[in-house]
Amino acid sequence: MVDFGCRQLSLDSPRVMGVLNVTPDSFSDGGCFFEPSQALQHAREMVAAGATFIDVGGESTRPGADPLSVDQELERVVPVVEAICAELDAVVSVDTSTPEVMGAAVAAGAGLINDVRALQRPGAMEMAASLGVPVCLMHMQGEPGTMQADPRYGDVVEDVLGFLADRIGHCEVAGIPRSRILVDPGFGFGKSLQHNLQLLKHLHRFSSLRTPLLVGMSRKSMIGAVLGRTDPGDRLHGSLAVAVMAVMAGAQIVRVHDVKETGDALAMVDAVNRS
Numbered sequence: 715m716v717d718f719g720c721r722q723l724s725l726d727s728p729r730v731m732g733v734l735n736v737t738p739d740s741f742s743d744g745g746c747f748f749e750p751s752q753a754l755q756h757a758r759e760m761v762a763a764g765a766t767f768i769d770v771g772g773e774s775t776r777p778g779a780d781p782l783s784v785d786q787e788l789e790r791v792v793p794v795v796e797a798i799c800a801e802l803d804a805v806v807s808v809d810t811s812t813p814e815v816m817g818a819a820v821a822a823g824a825g826l827i828n829d830v831r832a833l834q835r836p837g838a839m840e841m842a843a844s845l846g847v848p849v850c851l852m853h854m855q856g857e858p859g860t861m862q863a864d865p866r867y868g869d870v871v872e873d874v875l876g877f878l879a880d881r882i883g884h885c886e887v888a889g890i891p892r893s894r895i896l897v898d899p900g901f902g903f904g905k906s907l908q909h910n911l912q913l914l915k916h917l918h919r920f921s922s923l924r925t926p927l928l929v930g931m932s933r934k935s936m937i938g939a940v941l942g943r944t945d946p947g948d949r950l951h952g953s954l955a956v957a958v959m960a961v962m963a964g965a966q967i968v969r970v971h972d973v974k975e976t977g978d979a980l981a982m983v984d985a986v987n988r989s
């Protein structure tokens with residue numbers, strides 16, 4: 715069981731996290747849910763379709779995205795977190811690296827901090843430790859604007875595992891116990907197609923970190939590159955294939971745009987695992 719503040723959840727069966735980008739410019743759904751009323755309606759639909767988590771983010775990690783001030787991020791994220799927590803039976807995850815946004819989102823009811831920078835921004839580690847909710851530590855090489863320019867690794871799987879083990883160690887020193895830590899290899903964040911494929915092929919090795927594993931590959935360019943699809947909306951079947959592979963390799967939470975379809979695919983994996 716993991717304690718997500720408002721809810722205790724077993725991760726024995728795979729869980730779906732629905733993506734809610736409250737941004738004007740995210741790669742797949744930028745601008746679609748920028749208005750709080752549209753965002754809430756989309757969250758309702760994702761929860762009705764089976765999402766356990768709703769991941770609310772105000773900062774686009776798309777290369778070339780405009781930088782965001784703390785006030786802008788707070789203004790985008792907090793009203794949406796508040797509205798979802800007031801109405802829906804879901805754990806709200808806040809996708810942020812900004813300590814002030816972590817604090818305000820948790821005060822508004824968020825039960826998970828999803829940080830693509832693994833609590834490396836000044837003040838983020840201390841803030842997360844003080845809030846008492848679980849954190850997802852994601853691996854990213856570089857920063858969003860330039861991370862895809864020429865990503866390099868010695869051994870991508872070993873390097874990402876080593877980074878996450880190191881960040882877990884820092885969390886424990888700061889007072890965040892392992893029982894409140896999730897990890898994510900960060901598909902698409904400073905990785906070539908081959909790096910992403912190698913990470914998925916060896917995903918089972920991440921169980922050595924002894925934390926729940928979250929992954930996000932939905933509609934990402936690794937799928938577009940393999941299938942030759944430029945339109946992210948045309949990557950559903952590839953996204954389902956990699957979600958199934960990830961859960962078969964030990965992932966407990968899958969961050970996706972297509973909640974119902976992914977939930978059906980993962981229910982089949984779960985039924986086989988339990989048979």
Ligand code: 9MG
Pocket residue numbers: 771775809828829830850852898900901928929930931969
């Ligand atoms: C915010 N965000 C975008 N992609 C992501 C991924 O793959 N994992 C996590 N944890 N967050 C992500």
